[in-house]
Amino acid sequence: MLFIAGVVAFLAIRATAQESCETCRCTIDNCLQELVGTLPFIQQTTVSDCRSFLWTSSTVGATTVTVTIEATAVTATSNTVPAVTATDIPAYAAACSNAAAYSSACECVGVITGGTTFIQVESTTTTVIKPAATPDTSCGSAGLEVAIFNNPYVSATTGYPEFSPEHFKNVAPYDTDKTDAVGINSAAEMNNPHGFTPATASIYVLNYRGFFYSPNTTTYTFRLSNADDYAGFWTGSKAQTGWTRANEDGESTYRAPANPPIVAQIQLALTAGEYTPLRLIFANRGGTGKYTFEVFDSAGFNYVEYGAASPFLVSYSCLNPSEAPAYADPFGGES
Numbered sequence: 001m002l003f004i005a006g007v008v009a010f011l012a013i014r015a016t017a018q019e020s021c022e023t024c025r026c027t028i029d030n031c032l033q034e035l036v037g038t039l040p041f042i043q044q045t046t047v048s049d050c051r052s053f054l055w056t057s058s059t060v061g062a063t064t065v066t067v068t069i070e071a072t073a074v075t076a077t078s079n080t081v082p083a084v085t086a087t088d089i090p091a092y093a094a095a096c097s098n099a100a101a102y103s104s105a106c107e108c109v110g111v112i113t114g115g116t117t118f119i120q121v122e123s124t125t126t127t128v129i130k131p132a133a134t135p136d137t138s139c140g141s142a143g144l145e146v147a148i149f150n151n152p153y154v155s156a157t158t159g160y161p162e163f164s165p166e167h168f169k170n171v172a173p174y175d176t177d178k179t180d181a182v183g184i185n186s187a188a189e190m191n192n193p194h195g196f197t198p199a200t201a202s203i204y205v206l207n208y209r210g211f212f213y214s215p216n217t218t219t220y221t222f223r224l225s226n227a228d229d230y231a232g233f234w235t236g237s238k239a240q241t242g243w244t245r246a247n248e249d250g251e252s253t254y255r256a257p258a259n260p261p262i263v264a265q266i267q268l269a270l271t272a273g274e275y276t277p278l279r280l281i282f283a284n285r286g287g288t289g290k291y292t293f294e295v296f297d298s299a300g301f302n303y304v305e306y307g308a309a310s311p312f313l314v315s316y317s318c319l320n321p322s323e324a325p326a327y328a329d330p331f332g333g334e335s
């Protein structure tokens with residue numbers, strides 16, 4: 001019966017402090033008794049619980065600290081202070097059967113609806129991963145994979161319509177390597193592309209595959225030009241599997257001098273830090289062999305250009321292998 005005494009004592013105090021309370025309907029039930037407790041005063045925790053239940057919360061003094069870090073192999077964390085929201089009825093007030101009963105009991109201990117609780121929040125730390133200016137290649141991922149194949153397509157038809165890039169999915173190459181410098185524009189490069197020795201001089205196919213790493217969020221132009229006899233390229237998932245001549249992003253083929261080589265290009269809006277699958281196939285059927293492949297942005301920055309090693313061409317991602325894994329199938333066993 002001590003709690004009854006507590007309620008009576010408290011209500012007596014309250015009646016003194018507040019002359020009339022016509023709207024108060026304080027039923028001395030188990031719900032109210034749980035809030036009042038056995039002490040002659042209301043516990044601060046009870047008052048706080050009532051306030052967080054009945055009052056609006058307002059966060060003051062919060063500052064957001066944004067920490068920008070370079071991308072590293074360590075998984076970055078994001079620390080945020082959990083938002084403070086209206087609480088449930090506290091466990092000790094289990095006898096308050098619903099929100100109305102609890103609110104009513106809260107009003108009886110002096111917490112009236114409509115107040116505002118001010119919550120001081122120290123700070124919020126948000127960690128932003130800043131994509132690296134060039135991809136991490138410390139795991140040996142620099143450059144595209146490249147393979148050289150015999151070329152069975154040697155007719156001289158303009159536009160090289162019989163050439164089938166998809167044929168090279170299932171025939172074995174006779175050599176493989178990696179390269180970060182694409183494009184063939186000299187006799188020396190044509191005679192020994194990427195250091196390979198063609199099995200038949202100037203009649204061969206090169207199949208390159210990997211990813212283009214975009215360091216900036218911008219629109220990139222992928223351009224293929226000046227091919228003799230054929231070059232085609234694919235981006236996105238079809239570069240990994242499913243590429244065919246019919247679904248190329250672009251091709252350039254040799255035409256007679258009056259009909260110069262076709263320039264093919266696409267524009268892709270890419271995000272900084274993204275890895276875009278890329279495949280490039282080049283074929284020469286004899287004589288001069290050449291092609292140029294470039295990636296640049298509207299500001300004129302060249303990411304891939306002839307005559308220079310590109311740090312943006314990789315075989316896979318070192319930091320995030322699940323996002324850009326090494327091509328799964330070996331050359332000659334592709335689909």
Ligand SMILES: *[C@@H]1O[C@H](CO)[C@@H](O)[C@H](O)[C@H]1NC(C)=O
Nearest residue numbers: 132133134215216218299301
């Ligand atoms: C784009 O990326 C390159 C390489 O990281 C950098 O040199 C260049 O300044 C970037 N351009 C913009 C507009 O940020």
